[in-house]
Amino acid sequence: xxxxxxxxxxxxxxxxxxxxxxxxxxxxxxxxxxxxxxxxxxxxxxxxxxxxxxxxxxxxxxxxxxxxxxxxxxxxxxxxxxxxxxxxxxxxxxxxxxxxxxxxxxxxxxxxxxxxxxxxxxxxxxxxxxxxxxxxxxxxxxxxxxxxxxxxxxxxxxxxxxxxxxxxxxxxxxxxxxxxxxxxxxxxxxxxxxxxxxxxxxxxxxxxxxxxxxxxxxxxxxxxxxxxxxxxxxxxxxxxxxxxxxxxxxxxxxxxxxxxxxxxxxxxxxxxxxxxxxxxxxxxxxxxxxxxxxx
Amino acid sequence: xxxxxxxxxxxxxxxxxxxxxxxxxxxxxxxxxxxxxxxxxxxxxxxxxxxxxxxxxxxxxxxxxxxxxxxxxxxxxxxxxxxxxxxxxxxxxxxxxxxxxxxxxxxxxxxxxxxxxxxxxxxxxxxxxxxxxxxxxxxxxxxxxxxxxxxxxxxxxxxxxxxxxxxxxxxxxxxxxxxxxxxxxxxxxxxxxxxxxxxxxxxxxxxxxxxxxxxxxxxxxxxxxxxxxxxxxxxxxxxxxxxxxxxxxxxxxxxxxxxxxxxxxxxxxxxxxxxxxxxxxxxxxxxxxxxxxxx
Numbered sequence: 001x002x003x004x005x006x007x008x009x010x011x012x013x014x015x016x017x018x019x020x021x022x023x024x025x026x027x028x029x030x031x032x033x034x035x036x037x038x039x040x041x042x043x044x045x046x047x048x049x050x051x052x053x054x055x056x057x058x059x060x061x062x063x064x065x066x067x068x069x070x071x072x073x074x075x076x077x078x079x080x081x082x083x084x085x086x087x088x089x090x091x092x093x094x095x096x097x098x099x100x101x102x103x104x105x106x107x108x109x110x111x112x113x114x115x116x117x118x119x120x121x122x123x124x125x126x127x128x129x130x131x132x133x134x135x136x137x138x139x140x141x142x143x144x145x146x147x148x149x150x151x152x153x154x155x156x157x158x159x160x161x162x163x164x165x166x167x168x169x170x171x172x173x174x175x176x177x178x179x180x181x182x183x184x185x186x187x188x189x190x191x192x193x194x195x196x197x198x199x200x201x202x203x204x205x206x207x208x209x210x211x212x213x214x215x216x217x218x219x220x221x222x223x224x225x226x227x228x229x230x231x232x233x234x235x236x237x238x239x240x241x242x243x244x245x246x247x248x249x250x251x252x253x254x255x256x257x258x259x260x261x262x263x264x265x266x267x268x269x270x271x272x273x274x275x276x277x278x279x280x281x282x283x284x285x286x287x288x289x290x291x292x293x294x295x
Numbered sequence: 296x297x298x299x300x301x302x303x304x305x306x307x308x309x310x311x312x313x314x315x316x317x318x319x320x321x322x323x324x325x326x327x328x329x330x331x332x333x334x335x336x337x338x339x340x341x342x343x344x345x346x347x348x349x350x351x352x353x354x355x356x357x358x359x360x361x362x363x364x365x366x367x368x369x370x371x372x373x374x375x376x377x378x379x380x381x382x383x384x385x386x387x388x389x390x391x392x393x394x395x396x397x398x399x400x401x402x403x404x405x406x407x408x409x410x411x412x413x414x415x416x417x418x419x420x421x422x423x424x425x426x427x428x429x430x431x432x433x434x435x436x437x438x439x440x441x442x443x444x445x446x447x448x449x450x451x452x453x454x455x456x457x458x459x460x461x462x463x464x465x466x467x468x469x470x471x472x473x474x475x476x477x478x479x480x481x482x483x484x485x486x487x488x489x490x491x492x493x494x495x496x497x498x499x500x501x502x503x504x505x506x507x508x509x510x511x512x513x514x515x516x517x518x519x520x521x522x523x524x525x526x527x528x529x530x531x532x533x534x535x536x537x538x539x540x541x542x543x544x545x546x547x548x549x550x551x552x553x554x555x556x557x558x559x560x561x562x563x564x565x566x567x568x569x570x571x572x573x574x575x576x577x578x579x580x581x582x583x584x585x586x587x588x589x590x
Contacts, residue, residue, distance in 0.1 A: 041464070
């Protein structure tokens with residue numbers, strides 16, 4: 001972000017004579033650019049507002065005039081959606097998200113530590129083995145996984161999603177943490193050893209706290225993933241009580257398909273937590289996303 | 296002896312990750328190859344080895360080719376909007392002087408990426424809905440009633456409708472990544488060009504585009520890879536209909552296995568997805584390696 005600041009400072013030119021220098025074509029170009037950017041913002045925001053407003057309408061209002069603002073801001077649809085299963089979906093989603101975040105981040109941080117700061121036999125092979133998982137699409141393993149989880153008795157349980165979300169996100173999460181740990185100076189480990197700290201202590205007390213920025217990014221990206229994942233959720237769960245939000249919403253839709261405002265309310269309930277989380281933690285999201293694509 | 300034991304002990308850091316990946320990622324992947332050679336009815340439990348017959352069936356299955364074509368169309372349109380389009384958007388946004396406006400626009404454009412594809416899929420299902428849907432109403436309002444149509448209900452527009460939803464959702468994400476890349480370009484280059492009287496459009500093509508080449512190279516690969524894994528939005532918006540015109544590989548896999556109960560055939564489709572994603576993954580690996588060497 002500091003790059004932005006320096007750039008902003010450097011590019012504050014003497015404002016006078018700016019328009020003159022731009023000329024006629026420059027002005028047209030500016031106008032075009034601004035209308036494009038503002039138009040795009042409208043295209044992004046308007047459907048979202050439409051969704052929120054429709055969550056406040058009655059069915060008659062929605063069919064009567066889909067454009068109008070709701071006549072009154074009543075929360076009935078939200079309450080209805082909440083009572084007709086959304087509370088259960090939210091609970092499941094929270095549970096799956098929280099537990100799989102903890103398992104994924106810890107297992108990945110251990111692996112990243114082993115790959116970067118400990119000398120292990122066949123280190124390169126193990127790096128390839130763990131990070132190679134990045135190339136695999138979850139759909140590829142779907143059919144065998146269904147049979148496996150049926151055999152294990154975990155089909156249609158919360159455990160199925162927790163395990164799968166962990167397994168399929170370890171490569172990506174390890175990749176991010178590894179890239180960060182690799183840059184920490186090796187003197188840290190030596191100093192810890194001199195002080196008589198064991199590897200285990202050094203990891204928890206020294207290395208992990210130093211990785212805090214990337215850990216926050218990976219936690220956020222995992223939350224975003226687990227909260228929104230659909231393929232596994234749809235195949236491995238059915239019925240209120242085990243379905244997480246994305247699958248629950250489609251169930252809500254098929255059960256109350258004619259009561260659209262309730263469905264809209266359910267959609268808003270699903271969307272708001274992650275949007276708020278993003279707005280609060282933008283900085284870490286951006287860093288995680290930028291690193292994730294292979295800095 | 297002691298040191299070898301010591302080094303092997305380092306592997307303990309990797310054990311949890313390796314176990315989880317072997318059990319839930321690599322083992323099912325290998326099993327899938329075996330399943331692809333079976334004629335397999337999961338309900339009756341009957342399994343019969345039929346060699347390559349599933350793949351022969353694949354080659355003559357018109358829906359398989361429709362699916363592959365749709366994945367390709369997805370890739371092409373996503374490159375146009377989410378790579379080329381997003382780069383232009385990012386360059387526009389970065390040329391704005393006010394830091395506040397820059398940030399606001401970036402965040403606004405990103406918001407759809409934070410919500411789940413299920414929510415945005417349902418939202419666009421309603422937007423495309425012929426009667427109360429926003430799109431037809433907007434066309435009405437603009438006096439373009441003639442263009443109003445059942446967007447997802449007819450073969451000619453359904454696939455493009457789904458793809459455009461996904462562009463709406465994803466372009467802010469790529470724009471954000473391009474922003475990060477553009478901010479790394481030394482601002483002196485732009486200043487020097489400006490002093491030399493080089494206009495903004497030429498600056499874009501002679502400075503921005505070449506200097507964020509790594510980023511857009513990577514983005515094209517990531518976008519293609521994502522396009523061959525599409526599942527969620529299609530499932531939510533059309534389930535592959537009307538008349539299989541919006542099937543993609545992953546939904547056709549799902550449909551073959553879980554709707555038509557032909558698990559061997561579904562596994563064969565999974566093999567195709569595996570080969571494609573591995574190919575794309577290797578290109579990505581080669582690309583990042585090459586880049587590291589250049590740098």
